[in-house]
Amino acid sequence: MTTQDLHRPLLDSLTFASARAQAEALAAGRVSAVHLLEHVLERINRFDNDINAVVARNDEGARAAAREADAALARGERRPLLGVPITVKESFDVAGFVTSSGNPDFANNVVAQDSLAVAALRGAGAVIVGKSNVPLALADLQSYNLIYGVSNNPWDLARTPGGSSGGSAAALAAGYVALELGTDIGGSIRIPAHFNGVYGHKPTAGLVAMRGTSVPSGRLVDRDLSVAGPLARTASDLELALDLLLNLEPLAAKAWKATLPPARHANLKDFRVLVIDQWPGSARSLHEALVVERVVERLRTQGVKVTRPSELPAGLLPDLTLSRRVYRSLLGSSLATPPALSKAAQKRLETLAPDDHSADAAWLRAPTLRHSDWLKDNEIRVSLRHQWEHLFEAFDVVVTPVAPLPAFRHNHSEPKDARTYPIRFEDGTREVRFLDLFHWAGLPVLPGLPATSFPVGLDDEGLPVSAQAVGPYLEDRTTIAFAALLEEVYGGFIAPPGYETDLAAGA
Incomplete structure (x- = not known):
């Protein structure tokens, strides 16, 4: 029996633990950074042929960092993440790794130093295991590219x-690491967090330095x-990061x-909450209704005052239709070299009326x-x-869906802007355009507001929402x-079936 096997019960108990809990176990000497890292690498080797989440690794470099962490301990x-294994989004510079943003033109772009954000996490003691997959140019709600292939959802x-x-x-969902570093301009932290049942925080614009990304x-x-911001399996780890x-x-x-x-x-009961579950001019999907009604039920059970837009005085809620137009305008003009429009989009552009x-x-x-x-x-x-x-003088948070599905x-399929996705409504299933999946994600982006995505269980197909x-x-x-107070009462992250540890599975 190996030393790693002797530590198996403890390591299994830490698989889905928070970064805080892992750091506490390391500081207390209950586990070593080397053993925790080897456990992480074993899980990646076991599951990642199917998931393809961690697409760049330097196992020996990580092992050296874990040994250094053990010596420091x-x-x-004592540092907040001393010895805790993490991965970071591929678009962040990590010394010795390629940064490509999924673009084959940059497949050999090995960088010499960490981005500011990665350096901060490394300085806090984190052991960088590797880099996680992204779409080409970070411009999709899916993560696939010609360099690293397709990532799959563990659910x-x-x-x-x-x-x-x-x-x-x-x-995070597969139990590889407890903390991740991502970026968000169109829901790129919050939507993946939603799709996988983890937590994600889009910080207030300008708070987190972006130098050394993409x-x-x-x-x-x-x-x-x-x-840039954190993803984690607990809300408290979001604040830690x-x-x-x-x-x-x-x-x-x-x-x-x-x-x-x-x-x-x-205290949860002290929050004044405005809930919005229907975008102006759009029908409410069954998914949007499920998510918001579940949150409303939980809040009211806890004595929280919940308000709907129909109860607001005229003019208090900012114009969401105007917000969406300006968001699309500034988002599309935010690239120095924007991708070419598809032929169909170019044709629509040429026929636009000046007053459209x-x-x-x-x-x-x-x-x-x-x-x-x-x-x-x-x-x-x-x-x-x-x-x-002004609205937040009357409310503390605004709760919305993250996406309509x-x-x-x-x-x-290509072109991307021609893709459609089946979404269920009260009157049946309809195909909805790619461009119409971002209403909720874009809502806090334009004004630069903070937004935290938090899991609220599973839907009728067994998918996290x-x-x-x-x-x-x-x-x-x-x-x-x-989000943390709701997690305290109702729980949060759920491990996807088949990825539980042997201990959790009762083996």
């Missing part, structure tokens, strides 16, 4: 784990709207730092948006942020605390 050092291998942080969420390498300017990711920009640190206000409430101010028209015009028009949209963005701030079956809590600007602790 033996010396009495159903025929379904996607989401994108662009799809490999990240799958690695390609080409060496950029100093962050992409507009995009943020967020604290480590703050105040990393060296130039800003010379003069100021962010000190986030505490959560507004410590729809969200579709904004998306089509975005790649060639005049700077003067961008400035007008930016003014609307900031105005909407102030309108949300759970994890869907793989669909790699989640809601999101959107909060006031710079009040990230409030949305995370709200």
Whole structure:
């Protein structure tokens, strides 16, 4: 019997534990970083041929880091993640690894130093196991590319784990690691978290330094709207990671730092909650109804005051239709070199009426948006942020779905903007366009608000489902605390069938 076998019961108990719990076990000497890492590598070797979540590894480098962590622990050092194994999204620079964002043009782009965010987690003692899969150019709700292949959802291998942080969420759900690092511009943290039944936090815009992410390498300017943030299996780990990711920009640190206000409430019953489950002009899907009604039932059982949009005074809720148009405009104009429109999209662009101010028209015009028009949209963005701030005088969080559907079956048809997805409504199943899957994901992105995706159980097909809590600007602790309080009462992450440890399975 090997030493690893002797530690098997304890290691099994830590498989789906939080990063905090793993760090505590390491600090208490109940397990070594080396043994915990070997357990992680065993699980990746066992399951990842099917899931394909962790697509780049340096096992010997990770083993060396684990040995260093054990030596530091033996010396009495204590850091928040000392010896805890983690993986990070492929688009983050990790010294010695390729950063490609799934683009074959950058398949040999080996980087020399960590991104600021990765360096912060490594500085906190984390052992970097490897990098998790992404879609080409991070531009899909699925995670597949010509370099690393297709990632699958551990809940159903025929379904996607989401994108662009799809490999990240799958690695958490499969019990590889307890903490991941992702990015979000169109739900790329929150939608994969929803599809896999884990937690994800999109921070307030500008809080987490983005330097050292994506390609080409060496950029100093962050992409507009995009943020970096954590994914985890518990809400408390989101806050642990967020604290480590703050105040990393060296130039800003010379003069100021962010000190986030505490959560507004410590008790669930004190939260004032607005729930929205139907986007203006769209029918409510059965999935949207399920998610929000489940949250509403739980909140009311706990004595929480819940309000619907129909109960608001006129003008208090920001204009969601305007928000979506401006979001599509700024999102589409946020790339220095945007991808070419499909032939069908180009034809639609050529026939647009000058007075067409729809969200579709904004998306089509975005790649060639005049700077003067961008400035007008930016003014609307900031105005909407102030309108949300006014709403948050009356409410603490706004709860919405994350997406109109759970994890869907793989669909790699081209062009991407012509794809449709089956969504169930009260009157039957309809095919919904790819572009119409982002209403809820985009809602907090445009005004730069924090949003926490949190699991609320399974649907009638046995797939995980989640809601999101959107909060006031710079009040990230409030949305995370709200998710944590619900988790405390109702539970949160559920391990997918077949991935439980031998101990949990009763073997």
